[in-house]
Structures are given as structure tokens and as C-alpha cells.
Amino acid sequence: MNDDGRFLTLTPEEWTAVALSLEVALKSIVFSLPVAIVAGWLLGRRRFFGKSVVDAFIHLPFVLPPVVTGYVLLLLFGVKGPVGGLLNDWFGVRLAFTTAGATLATAVMTFPLMVRAIRLSAGAVDRGLEDAARTLGAGPVDRFFSITLPLMVPGIAAAAMTAFAAALGEFGAVITFAASIPGETQTLPLAIYAALQSPGGEETAAQLSIVSFVLALAALFLSERIAHRAHALQG
Amino acid sequence: MLRIDIAKQLGAFRLESAFEAKARGATAVFGASGAGKSALLSAIAGLVKPDTGRIEIAGDVLFDAGRAIDVPSEARRIGFVFQEARLFPHMSVRANLEYGRKRRKEHAPAAGFDDVVALLGIAPLLERRPRTLSGGEKQRVAIGRALLSNPRLLLLDEPLASLDDPRKAEILPFLERLRDETGVPMLYVTHSMDEVARIADHLVLLDGGRVAAAGAPGDLSGRLDLPLLIDRPDVGAILIGRIAGHDDARVVTRVLIGAAEFLLSHIDLPAGHAVRLRVLARDVAIATKPPEGLSVQNVLPCRLTALADRPNGRCLLQLDLDGATMLALLTADSTRRLDLHAGQQVFALVKSVASSVLV
Numbered sequence: 001m002n003d004d005g006r007f008l009t010l011t012p013e014e015w016t017a018v019a020l021s022l023e024v025a026l027k028s029i030v031f032s033l034p035v036a037i038v039a040g041w042l043l044g045r046r047r048f049f050g051k052s053v054v055d056a057f058i059h060l061p062f063v064l065p066p067v068v069t070g071y072v073l074l075l076l077f078g079v080k081g082p083v084g085g086l087l088n089d090w091f092g093v094r095l096a097f098t099t100a101g102a103t104l105a106t107a108v109m110t111f112p113l114m115v116r117a118i119r120l121s122a123g124a125v126d127r128g129l130e131d132a133a134r135t136l137g138a139g140p141v142d143r144f145f146s147i148t149l150p151l152m153v154p155g156i157a158a159a160a161m162t163a164f165a166a167a168l169g170e171f172g173a174v175i176t177f178a179a180s181i182p183g184e185t186q187t188l189p190l191a192i193y194a195a196l197q198s199p200g201g202e203e204t205a206a207q208l209s210i211v212s213f214v215l216a217l218a219a220l221f222l223s224e225r226i227a228h229r230a231h232a233l234q235g
Numbered sequence: 236m237l238r239i240d241i242a243k244q245l246g247a248f249r250l251e252s253a254f255e256a257k258a259r260g261a262t263a264v265f266g267a268s269g270a271g272k273s274a275l276l277s278a279i280a281g282l283v284k285p286d287t288g289r290i291e292i293a294g295d296v297l298f299d300a301g302r303a304i305d306v307p308s309e310a311r312r313i314g315f316v317f318q319e320a321r322l323f324p325h326m327s328v329r330a331n332l333e334y335g336r337k338r339r340k341e342h343a344p345a346a347g348f349d350d351v352v353a354l355l356g357i358a359p360l361l362e363r364r365p366r367t368l369s370g371g372e373k374q375r376v377a378i379g380r381a382l383l384s385n386p387r388l389l390l391l392d393e394p395l396a397s398l399d400d401p402r403k404a405e406i407l408p409f410l411e412r413l414r415d416e417t418g419v420p421m422l423y424v425t426h427s428m429d430e431v432a433r434i435a436d437h438l439v440l441l442d443g444g445r446v447a448a449a450g451a452p453g454d455l456s457g458r459l460d461l462p463l464l465i466d467r468p469d470v471g472a473i474l475i476g477r478i479a480g481h482d483d484a485r486v487v488t489r490v491l492i493g494a495a496e497f498l499l500s501h502i503d504l505p506a507g508h509a510v511r512l513r514v515l516a517r518d519v520a521i522a523t524k525p526p527e528g529l530s531v532q533n534v535l536p537c538r539l540t541a542l543a544d545r546p547n548g549r550c551l552l553q554l555d556l557d558g559a560t561m562l563a564l565l566t567a568d569s570t571r572r573l574d575l576h577a578g579q580q581v582f583a584l585v586k587s588v589a590s591s592v593l594v
Contacts, residue, residue, distance in 0.1 A: 128321050131282050134308040135315040136384045137338035146334070150325045 010207060016183050017191035018211055024099065024174075024187055025167035028107035029114075029160050036111060037156060040118025041148070045125075061173070062112040070176025073105055077177070095177075102178040102185040106170045110163040117162065121155020122148070154230035161223025165216045188212045237262075237388060237422065241278055241288030241298070250274050250285075250444040256437065258293065261414045261421040263435035263452070265428070266463065271444040272424040273318075276390045279422070280315050281308030292388055312340070314386030314419070318393045320373040322365035328376050329361040335384025346382055346417060354416065355379045355409055371402035375409060382417065389413075391423045395430060410434055428464075429591070432456075432473045432513045440464070457560025459543040459553050465562075470551070471515035472561045478508045487532070487587065494557040498532040499587050516551060518589035519563035522582040523573055533585040537561070541577050542570065554583050 010018070042048070043055055061069045077084035077095045087093040095101040125148050133143045171189040178185035180194055192208045195201035240253040250271040256262035266272050277283035279290060281297065284305060290298040292313075297306045314335075322331050336348065352358050355375045365373060374394055381389060394410075395403045407430070414421055414434065423434055431438060431452055438455050440447040440463050447463055448455055456464060456473040464470060476492035481501065488502040490510055502510065525534060540560075541553040550570045552563040561583060565575075575581070 126321075128317065128319070129323060131308075132315065132317060132321040133323075133334070134282065135280050135311075135313060136335035136380065137309050137312075137340075138334075139307075139309050142338070147323060 010211075011204075013182060014191065014204060014208060017186055017188055017208065020099070020102075020183070020186065021168055021188040021212075022215075024102050024106050025164050027103045028110060028167050029164050031103070032107040032111050032114065032163075033156070033160055036114035036118055036159070037149075037152070039111075040115045040159075041122045041144075041152075043115065044119035044122030058115050059112045061109050066109060066170070066172025067176050069108060070105055070173035073101075073108065073173065073177040077101070077104065097179050097181065097185065099178075099184055102174050102187060105173040105177040106167045109170050109173050110167045113166055114159045114163045117159030118152065118156055121152045121159075124155070125151045154227045157230055158223045158227040161219050161226060165219035165223070168212060168215055168219070188215075236293060237279075237420070238289070238291040239275075239279065241275075241285035241290060243274065243278060243283065243285045245271075245274060248444060250278070252441065252444065252446050253288075254439050254446050254449050256420065256422055256439070258420055259418065260436035261410075261423050261434045262437040262439060263431045264422060264424045264439045264441055265426065265431050266441035267426060270441045272426075272441055273392055274444075275441065276315070276392050276422065276424055279388075280313050280390055281306065281311050282315075309338075312385065312387050314381030314384055314389040316374070316377050316381050316389065316391045316394050318396050320365075320370075320377040322368075322373055322376055322380070324365055326365075327361070328357065328363050328365065328368070331365065331376060332357075332361075332380050332383055335380050339383075339385040346385070348383065351379045351382050354412055369402070370398050371405045374398065374402075374406055378409065378413065382413070382419065386419060389419050389421045391421060393424055393426070395425070395427070407433055428456075428467065428469055428471075429513065432511055453559065457553060457562060459541055459551060459562075465543070465545070465551060468517075469515055470562060470564065471513055471518070472559075474512040474514060474559055474561070476510060476512065476559075478502060478504055478506050478510055480506050492556065493559045495535055495537075495559065497535075497585070497587075497590070499590065512590045514561060514585060514590040516562035516564035518585065519554075519561060520584040521552065521563055521565060521569075521573065521575065522584055523575075523579075525582055526584070529584070530586075531584045532587045533583075535583045535585065537581060537583050539575060539577060539579045539581050542575065554581070556583070 039058060074096060075081050079085065079088050079094060079096060084095055087095065095104055130143050130147055133147045138146060169189055174185065174187060175190055180186045180190040186194065188208055188211065192205050195204040195208065236258045237256040242251045248271065252275055264272050264275065274283060278285050285298065285300065287300045289296065296304050297311055298304060323334065355378060357375050357379055360368060360372055360376065368376065395406055398406065411434065425431060435452050438452045439449045440455065440461060442463050448461055452473045453475050455461065459465060474492045476490050479489040479491045479496060481488050486501045488499050490497040490499055490512065497512065504510065535556055537554040537556045539552055540555045543551045544567060545551050548567045550565050550567045552565060554561045554563060563583060
């Protein structure tokens with residue numbers, strides 16, 4: 001309860017943090033999902049040279065301390081880094097300490113989570129159905145888009161929603177790579193942390209925590225519903 | 236004409252088969268479980284790559300290990316009906332049927348959508364989802380889907396094996412119409428002799444990955460040297476003939492097999508219609524003289540051409556019935572008692588109700 005007796009009153013700055021969190025989480029999922037689908041399919045269905053190395057590399061952000069991941073991103077994508085330097089010189093794009101950077105850090109952190117779920121759903125697609133499609137005249141690309149991908153949809157949807165929920169909570173890598181700039185890179189967890197660091201900020205921290213709790217729960221609930229619906233549709 | 240001569244090592248099992256199938260009608264590939272039937276079909280369809288050999292259809296080489304030819308499955312124009320139907324679960328029945336049709340290359344005039352739907356009786360199912368169909372309905376849709384891709388050969392891998400008897404009876408007439416009306420040659424894998432008798436114009440026996448024999452079903456079913464056929468409890472002859480006429484007062488039908496006339500329970504088909512009979516060896520008795528005072532209607536004079544001892548004190552007799560071959564299973568004791576020997580003239584006794592009539 002607030003002083004004025006209303007439950008959950010957020011200041012415009014706090015709403016900005018909520019909106020920014022949603023924006024960063026959504027963008028990170030949208031951009032990384034296609035890559036995660038390809039990676040999940042490759043890992044779940046194909047054998048190729050160096051597969052275990054690729055597998056380990058994708059899973060690195062899962063096991064590394066997030067601060068280390070953020071630091072590595074800073075080294076690579078910082079204005080003086082090998083990739084970040086090129087981006088800055090050629091396109092004038094700066095990633096470090098920007099919303100785009102927060103999105104990149106979030107995408108890298110949630111990528112392994114998505115790949116794991118998508119890989120399972122790719123492995124679960126009945127290859128007999130793909131063989132049937134072959135005998136009906138469908139080539140490899142055609143088969144992937146007409147059979148494999150639609151049958152992976154429940155897994156992909158669940159993966160995206162779980163990753164979205166996790167993305168809302170990314171902290172270590174984001175604060176290291178993008179810092180905590182209000183309105184620019186300060187997402188919900190960062191705002192909560194900042195509130196806790198400032199005197200008298202406990203109430204703000206509590207309110208923002210409730211918001212992130214509700215968002216995460218809604219995302220998880222939605223992912224269950226989507227997966228359930230998609231399974232039911234496919235018999 | 237389909238010509239196959241391939242070898243493929245699958246673990247400890249070796250598939251090494253060579254045979255030819257006719258350009259029309261149905262060729263049955265018959266063998267026990269694990270005889271390599273499914274692997275053979277997969278190789279023909281291009282889903283499994285043989286180690287060596289050659290596959291050719293109507294002069295078109297689909298696979299030749301020596302010349303490094305391996306036409307991909309999707310370009311072979313070979314329809315495949317799998318044992319478990321394999322309908323696409325995320326599409327309606329109509330979308331399943333359209334899947335192959337949209338992707339076919341227009342070569343020869345292909346069967347029309349409406350014709351195939353009518354042939355298989357699946358019009359009421361078009362807007363349904365595969366999961367709501369019965370096993371028999373699924374299999375009919377799978378056949379239609381394969382047919383609409385305009386194949387030059389239709390492979391059927393035990394399409395009835397996962398169905399119960401009423402469902403089998405539901406599908407069999409469709410398969411016969413398929414064989415007779417579409418002109419698409421069929422290669423039909425089965426381990427049921429009843430299905431062979433009903434469907435097959437040509438029979439290939441597969442045993443341990445090898446072709447044990449190939450020929451007309453009537454010829455192979457009368458042989459005593461094929462363990463695959465005579466070791467079965469339902470060993471018996473497949474006889475091909477036609478309806479000679481009906482005796483309405485007696486409610487019986489006369490069927491001509493070559494020159495021999497069978498009297499059977501009434502068959503609801505016009506005179507002249509082709510029929511196949513399956514007469515099990517255990518349903519045939521032998522008399523050395525024309526018997527009297529017997530209920531058995533068919534007392535057929537024939538020549539005993541060969542005898543083969545069977546396990547458990549039994550003896551299998553091969554009978555020549557004016558060119559057609561029948562088998563009789565007796566106890567070895569009876570053959571000794573009657574002093575039966577090859578070359579002897581005997582009478583084969585077949586109860587009218589004992590032979591199954593397959594149209």
C-alpha cells in the first residue's frame with residue numbers, strides 16, 4: 001500500500017523501466033528466435049563436424065557467470081572491440097551502453113534456453129512423416145517448412161515464452177555490457193537494484209518486484225497454454 | 236517394368252534381392268517378419284541407399300551404384316503407403332491429399348482429385364483432422380494421397396497389418412479397385428497369404444533378405460519345395476478361375492478352374508466373373524475310389540503328382556487337377572494305409588463351404 005492508499009502506484013520513471021524491460025525482452029526473443037530455430041534443428045537433427053564444440057559454445061552463457069558474459073560482450077562489441085569497432089566505423093552503430101546493447105546481452109543470455117527447448121522439439125518430430133513428404137515430391141527446404149517446422153511449433157512457442165520470462169530478469173550481463181542508464185538500459189531488475197541502493201528506495205523495489213513477479217508468471221502461464229493448444233491442434 | 240538387383244548390409248542382416256515386377260497389376264512381396272520386406276521398399280523409394288546394385292523402372296535408372304546414380308526420393312515418382320499411414324497431423328484430410336498433388340510434375344495424365352476421392356470413398360472425411368479418423372479411414376486417405384502424387388509405381392508396406400479384421404475387409408475391395416481401375420502398378424508387401432491370394436497377380440517370396448522364388452501365385456502356392464509357404468498352418472493352393480453359373484434352386488454356384496468344376500455355396504457374382512479360390516490343404520481329403528453317401532459336393536478326379544513328408548507324422552500331397560495344382564494335408568498314416576504314391580489317379584474331396592472365395 002502507498003501513502004495515498006492505492007496499491008501499486010508507479011512513477012513515470014518506474015513505468016519507463018517496465019516498458020523498457022518488455023521492449024528489450026521482446027526484441028531479444030524476436031531477433032534470436034530464427035537463429036535458435038536453426039541451431040536447435042541442427043543440434044537436434046543433424047550430425048556434423050565440430051557439433052559438440054558448437055553445442056558447448058552455445059551453452060556457455062548458461063554456465064558462465066553472467067558478469068563474465070557481459071564482460072566478453074564488452075570486449076567484442078565495445079566501441080574498441082573487434083566487432084563493435086567495425087560496427088561503429090562502418091555503420092555508426094554503437095551497442096555498448098545502449099538499448100540495442102541491452103537487447104543483445106539479453107538475447108545472448110536466453111539463447112541457450114531457447115536452443116535447448118527447440119532442439120528437443122526438433123528431435124521429437126517423427127522422421128517417418130518427413131520420409132512420407134519426400135515420397136510425395138517434397139525437397140529438403142520444402143519439407144522443413146511444410147512438415148518439420150509446423151510440427152516444432154509447440155516447442156518453439158514454449159521456448160520463446162520461457163525465454164521471454166527469463167529475459168525480463170536478465171541482470172548481470174546487461175548491467176556489465178549496457179550499464180544501468182534510466183530510460184536507456186535500466187530494465188526492471190536493474191531498476192530494482194538501483195532502488196535498493198538508494199536510501200528510502202525499499203518501497204519502489206517492492207513494487208517493481210511485484211510487477212516482475214506478475215509478468216514472469218503471466219509469461220509462463222501463457223507458454224503452457226500455447227504449448228497445450230498447439231499440441232491439441234496437431235493431434 | 237520394375238527391375239531390382241540390390242544388396243544392403245543392415246547390421247547383421249543382409250538384404251540381397253533381385254527380381255522383376257510387371258508393369259501392370261499387383262506384385263506381392265511375401266515373407267516373414269524380418270525378411271527384409273520393408274528395407275526393400277525403402278530402397279526402391281530412395282529412403283534407404285543400397286550398398287551396391289541397380290534399380291530401374293520402365294527403362295529409367297533410379298539407382299546404379301556403379302555409375303553413381305542415385306535419384307533422390309522426391310524425384311522418383313514412387314508412391315509409398317506406409318503401414319501406419321503417416322498422415323500429416325497438422326493438416327486436414329484435404330490438405331494431406333493435396334500435398335502430393337501440388338508437388339507432382341505433370342507427366343502422364345494423372346488421376347483427378349474427385350476420382351480418387353470417389354474411388355476410396357473418402358469424400359465425407361475431407362475436412363476432418365487425421366487424429367479423428369479410424370485406422371481404416373487413415374489408410375484409405377494415405378492411399379489417396381500417394382495416388383494423387385501421380386506415381387508410376389505404388390509401394391504398399393503391409394497397409395493392412397495394423398488393422399483388425401473388419402477394417403481389413405473394409406480396405407481390401409478398395410485395393411482391388413485400385414489395381415483394376417487406376418493402371419498404376421503396385422508392389423504390395425505382406426505376410427498374409429489371404430491378402431496375396433486376393434490382391435496379387437505376381438508373387439515374390441522373400442526369405443532372409445533373398446528372393447526364394449517368384450512367379451504366379453497359383454504356381455508357387457502349389458509347390459512342395461518352398462518352406463515359406465508349406466511350413467504355415469494355412470498352407471494351401473490359390474486357384475484362379477471363373478464363375479460358370481448358378482443353381483438357384485440349390486443355392487450353389489459352379490466355378491470352373493481350368494476344366495475342373497467346383498460346386499460352392501452361392502456367390503453373388505455374374506457368370507463369367509473371375510474368381511480366386513483359396514483351398515487350404517487341411518480341408519482336402521483323398522479317396523482312391525469314388526465315394527458314396529457323402530455330403531461332400533466336390534469329388535474331383537485328379538492325379539497325385541508328388542508327396543512330401545511333414546513334421547508330426549503328416550504328409551503333404553500335390554494334386555494335378557487338369558493343369559491347376561491343389562495341395563492336401565493328410566496323416567502319413569493315411570497315405571500308408573491307402574498306399575498312395577506319385578502318379579496315381581485319386582479323388583480329391585473338398586467341402587463346398589471349406590474353400591474361401593476371393594473375388
